[in-house]
Amino acid sequence: MTDNGRYAVIGKPLPKVDAASRVTGQAVYADDMLLPRTLHCRILRSPHPHARIVSIDTSAARRMPGVHAVITGADLPIKFGILPVTQDERALEHEKVRYVGDPIAAVAATDEEIAAAACDAIAVEYQVLEPVMSIDAALGRPKDERIQDYGGPNNIHKLVALEFGDVDGGFARADHVREDVFFFQGNTHLPMEQHSAVATYIDGKVTLWSSTQVVHYVHRALAKVLELPMNRIRVIGAAHGGGFGGKTDPFAHEIIVAKLAMITGRPVKCTLTREEVFYAHRGRHPVLMWVRTGVTSDGRITAMHFKSALDGGAYGSYGVASTFYTGALQTVTYDIPAYRFEGCRVFTNKPPCGPKRGHGTPQPRFAIELHLEKIARDLGIDPVEMKRANFVKPMTRTVNWMRVTSCGLEECTELVMKASGYRERERRSGRGMGFAISSYLSGAGTAIYWNDMPHSEVQIKVDRGGVTAYCGAMDIGQGSDSVLAAVVAEELGLQPKDIRLVTADTDTTPIDLGSYSSRVTFMAGNAALEAARKMRALLVEAVEASGRKYEEVSFEEASVLAEARFGTLTTAGSYTPPKIAGPYKGSGVGPSPAYSYSACVVDLDADPRTGLIHLNKVWIAHDVGRAINPLLVEGQVEGSVYMGLGEALMEEQTFRKGLHKWPSMLEYKSPTFLDMPDVETFIVETNDPEGPYGAKEAGQGPLLPVIPAVNAAVFDALGIWVDEVPVTPEKIVEALRRRDKGEPPRYGPQRFPEIPYPPTIKVDPPPRDLDRAAAASI
Amino acid sequence: MVALEVNGERTELLLPVHKTLLEVLREDMQLTGTKHGCELGECGTCTVLVDGKPELSCLLLPIQIEGRAVTTVEGLASGSRLHPLQQAFAELGAAQCGYCTPGILLASKSLLDTNQRPTRDEIREALAGNLCRCTGYMKILEAIELAAERMSTHSPSPLAGKEGMGRISDR
Numbered sequence: 044m045t046d047n048g049r050y051a052v053i054g055k056p057l058p059k060v061d062a063a064s065r066v067t068g069q070a071v072y073a074d075d076m077l078l079p080r081t082l083h084c085r086i087l088r089s090p091h092p093h094a095r096i097v098s099i100d101t102s103a104a105r106r107m108p109g110v111h112a113v114i115t116g117a118d119l120p121i122k123f124g125i126l127p128v129t130q131d132e133r134a135l136e137h138e139k140v141r142y143v144g145d146p147i148a149a150v151a152a153t154d155e156e157i158a159a160a161a162c163d164a165i166a167v168e169y170q171v172l173e174p175v176m177s178i179d180a181a182l183g184r185p186k187d188e189r190i191q192d193y194g195g196p197n198n199i200h201k202l203v204a205l206e207f208g209d210v211d212g213g214f215a216r217a218d219h220v221r222e223d224v225f226f227f228q229g230n231t232h233l234p235m236e237q238h239s240a241v242a243t244y245i246d247g248k249v250t251l252w253s254s255t256q257v258v259h260y261v262h263r264a265l266a267k268v269l270e271l272p273m274n275r276i277r278v279i280g281a282a283h284g285g286g287f288g289g290k291t292d293p294f295a296h297e298i299i300v301a302k303l304a305m306i307t308g309r310p311v312k313c314t315l316t317r318e319e320v321f322y323a324h325r326g327r328h329p330v331l332m333w334v335r336t337g338v339t340s341d342g343r344i345t346a347m348h349f350k351s352a353l354d355g356g357a358y359g360s361y362g363v364a365s366t367f368y369t370g371a372l373q374t375v376t377y378d379i380p381a382y383r384f385e386g387c388r389v390f391t392n393k394p395p396c397g398p399k400r401g402h403g404t405p406q407p408r409f410a411i412e413l414h415l416e417k418i419a420r421d422l423g424i425d426p427v428e429m430k431r432a433n434f435v436k437p438m439t440r441t442v443n444w445m446r447v448t449s450c451g452l453e454e455c456t457e458l459v460m461k462a463s464g465y466r467e468r469e470r471r472s473g474r475g476m477g478f479a480i481s482s483y484l485s486g487a488g489t490a491i492y493w494n495d496m497p498h499s500e501v502q503i504k505v506d507r508g509g510v511t512a513y514c515g516a517m518d519i520g521q522g523s524d525s526v527l528a529a530v531v532a533e534e535l536g537l538q539p540k541d542i543r544l545v546t547a548d549t550d551t552t553p554i555d556l557g558s559y560s561s562r563v564t565f566m567a568g569n570a571a572l573e574a575a576r577k578m579r580a581l582l583v584e585a586v587e588a589s590g591r592k593y594e595e596v597s598f599e600e601a602s603v604l605a606e607a608r609f610g611t612l613t614t615a616g617s618y619t620p621p622k623i624a625g626p627y628k629g630s631g632v633g634p635s636p637a638y639s640y641s642a643c644v645v646d647l648d649a650d651p652r653t654g655l656i657h658l659n660k661v662w663i664a665h666d667v668g669r670a671i672n673p674l675l676v677e678g679q680v681e682g683s684v685y686m687g688l689g690e691a692l693m694e695e696q697t698f699r700k701g702l703h704k705w706p707s708m709l710e711y712k713s714p715t716f717l718d719m720p721d722v723e724t725f726i727v728e729t730n731d732p733e734g735p736y737g738a739k740e741a742g743q744g745p746l747l748p749v750i751p752a753v754n755a756a757v758f759d760a761l762g763i764w765v766d767e768v769p770v771t772p773e774k775i776v777e778a779l780r781r782r783d784k785g786e787p788p789r790y791g792p793q794r795f796p797e798i799p800y801p802p803t804i805k806v807d808p809p810p811r812d813l814d815r816a817a818a819a820s821i
Numbered sequence: 822m823v824a825l826e827v828n829g830e831r832t833e834l835l836l837p838v839h840k841t842l843l844e845v846l847r848e849d850m851q852l853t854g855t856k857h858g859c860e861l862g863e864c865g866t867c868t869v870l871v872d873g874k875p876e877l878s879c880l881l882l883p884i885q886i887e888g889r890a891v892t893t894v895e896g897l898a899s900g901s902r903l904h905p906l907q908q909a910f911a912e913l914g915a916a917q918c919g920y921c922t923p924g925i926l927l928a929s930k931s932l933l934d935t936n937q938r939p940t941r942d943e944i945r946e947a948l949a950g951n952l953c954r955c956t957g958y959m960k961i962l963e964a965i966e967l968a969a970e971r972m973s974t975h976s977p978s979p980l981a982g983k984e985g986m987g988r989i990s991d992r
């Protein structure tokens with residue numbers, strides 16, 4: 044299956060290039076920076092979920108000793124947002140607040156305590172408005188006023204209705220049609236590092252160090268709001284303490300410290316408290332889902348209709364993309380010949396939701412995996428075999444125009460089935476195993492700002508035997524620096540530790556769009572490959588011109604010969620994804636140059652008296668295309684399994700009377716060492732035709748199958764369906780109680796609301812076979 | 822005036838009484854290897870050793886530990902030679918973002934100092950108060966087991982001593 048023998052570095056389980064600094068405390072995270080004369084910033088936030096701001100009086104705060112600057116929304120009135128279509132946020136609000144935690148004013152002072160006291164001294168007069176706290180409430184007429192002044196009707200943000208192929212015909216052909224409703228509760232990233240940013244303003248230039256995943260988009264937002272040309276702003280990614288999607292938006296505090304540095308002429312630092320991190324959020328959307336599928340009597344899907352309603356929180360964030368994602372990837376695992384998707388995102392008075400590991404796809408994945416389980420049971424056929432019979436094939440296009448190249452679903456399924464002994468599992472009440480599969484993008488095929496420029500660029504410099512690679516990619520702990528070093532080292536015949544790296548700095552590195560949508564290995568990896576191969580060609584040419592063979596000389600000698608021959612040795616490579624989006628509005632969300640695939644089995648014990656679940660073991664197989672570094676791939680897979688188990692069993696972000704119920708690490712439950720079962724990981728290598736050395740993503744996809752596998756295992760153990768995430772003991776006990784009363788053995792939502800979807804846009808499906816499709820459209 | 826002994830060095834500091842050990846280490850002593858995730862005693866990230874026992878530095882005041890020996894992550898390595906736990910964490914990928922790592926290293930050191938070859942469940946128990954969001958804990962467990970094995974058999978790390986520029990002929 045593998046041809047790793049060909050490579051000296053690729054495929055080797057090497058330690059990360061920055062491992063030593065991470066285990067010695069030497070890595071410098073944003074909050075570790077303390078520049079001379081640093082001022083500390085605290086932010087005043089709204090105590091109301093929904094209110095008009097009548098007045099803000101900062102005079103008392105300004106008079107306090109140690110306070111150097113106080114700013115409000117009037118100082119930063121320009122709106123920003125990650126997506127060009129939803130520029131709806133202000134760094135500080137001076138007109139209206141939309142969730143508890145919305146920033147209103149900021150103070151820079153000689154220490155944090157003074158800054159906090161000054162925030163307390165700011166008097167804000169509010170006109171309190173009725174908060175909108177649920178999907179149902181947002182769909183109805185607002186009591187006072189709408190949360191945002193765009194979108195609509197009522198508090199609807201976005202509506203989508205798309206149809207691919209003949210859906211009615213597909214249902215007419217079906218021998219069996221089933222409908223189900225599911226709910227996935229929202230949850231948050233909970234990175235261990237609280238967001239932090241430090242800014243300076245020197246020689247008319249702003250420099251910002253931040254714990255961000257996207258230096259480029261922070262750069263854009265700063266330029267817009269501060270009204271400075273991009274060349275007067277430098278954004279540097281500090282050592283990163285975990286993101287998971289939670290540091291993928293430009294944030295208010297990043298803009299605020301830059302503005303305060305410009306005003307005071309001193310470095311300004313802001314580190315969010317843990318409570319503020321819960322308000323910054325951008326986490327998993329709560330999503331209510333309805334799905335209807337038609338199948339033949341032997342379980343082949345004839346049509347699917349999927350509806351989603353996303354509780355977006357107060358602002359747009361990535362929400363338009365999140366909405367499309369809830370409908371985009373159903374088709375890249377199962378061959379669905381006709382497909383209708385209706386999506387809706389609403390505004391509510393809660394912290395804005397956005398992208399969390401799997402962005403918009405774990406919720407529908409959870410729904411369709413359980414839905415197909417139920418259909419198989421209706422038909423009396425084995426769920427695993429039924430799913431398998433519907434698996435997409437490699438080198439095809441889906442009905443909604445997603446281009447599937449390599450696909451290891453079969454191999455992944457086989458591996459976890461065998462290793463877990465799923466088929467031969469012991470049948471006893473209280474013990475269960477569940478199976479599920481999934482797929483995820485290796486980077487979005489279209490950029491957030493549509494243009495024809497590359498998505499990732501790498502430069503390599505060689506001098507006097509030293510190699511430096513420059514790339515905008517941000518290492519957020521996943522090891523993107525190590526991937527860059529591995530690729531360059533492989534091509535030049537060196538080891539990763541021989542490569543110096545300069546990354547995530549908008550002044551010194553060429554662009555990479557950032558660490559989101561699992562794009563870095565694929566895109567920066569391809570850019571690095573191109574730059575490194577060009578460099579190798581220069582070195583080879585120079586060595587051969589001296590009458591020797593490249594393999595016979597040391598790298599130092601080769602570099603001296605090449606520098607003498609060509610002068611400064613620099614090469615560049617870039618990556619632009621192929622144009623593969625379909626011919627319809629919204630087609631930009633979902634296409635990826637390659638999809639990863641995963642399969643998972645969860646083994647658990649569920650106690651019917653208490654509803655408590657004990658996880659026994661998880662088996663997971665992940666088609667990563669090629670493991671550039673299997674140690675890091677395993678780490679990503681295990682981390683994904685962990686995060687999936689947390690979402691499946693305990694993590695939830697909920698509200699009471701407009702207030703976050705548990706904005707602390709103690710109350711927001713996440714798995715500890717004691718909760719985490721052993722995980723057996725299998726890496727499947729399908730050698731993707733376009734990935735660097737065949738590689739695809741590993742950071743997000745493996746989270747997806749874990750959640751439905753847990754719910755399926757609970758059914759296997761107790762014979763009840765919990766059609767909601769998380770599966771808490773109370774829900775299990777309630778479902779058992781209903782079963783004992785003779786009601787359906789199920790806990791979950793009963794209905795999907797009426798939503799005023801627009802007329803459906805009908806899209807003709809593409810030719811299925813990729814070669815013909817490719818010829819027709821690329 | 823408070824006298825603190827950190828990583829074997831004695832320092833006298835003039836401090837406001839309510840300043841936590843975490844803040845003093847990071848802000849007054851520039852020992853920023855000690856991290857924080859909550860500052861409320863909930864996450865374990867700020868763990869340091871006090872007389873060899875793991876303590877949450879965000880909940881301690883310097884006057885409470887006057888005269889006792891504090892160890893932070895900066896005190897783990899001997900010069901530039903990594904502690905076997907640090908070495909194993911680096912080799913096995915037990916530090917992804919590395920933010921939880923200092924606290925987990927110190928809690929593990931305290932465990933191995935009292936229990937040379939802990940079982941996996943004993944390690945889980947000892948680290949139950951330390952959250953990590955990146956690794957899923959698996960590689961951390963493996964790294965602690967590897968370090969325990971090496972420390973009890975004194976086998977040197979296979980990676981130690983490999984240095985220098987690779988060769989083209991490596992290919």
Ligand code: FES
Pocket residue numbers: 856857858859860861862863864865866867868877878879880
């Ligand atoms: S910082 Fe979280 S326990 Fe101390």
Ligand code: FES
Pocket residue numbers: 235284285520915916917918919920921922952953954955956
């Ligand atoms: S390695 Fe990132 S939190 Fe543990």
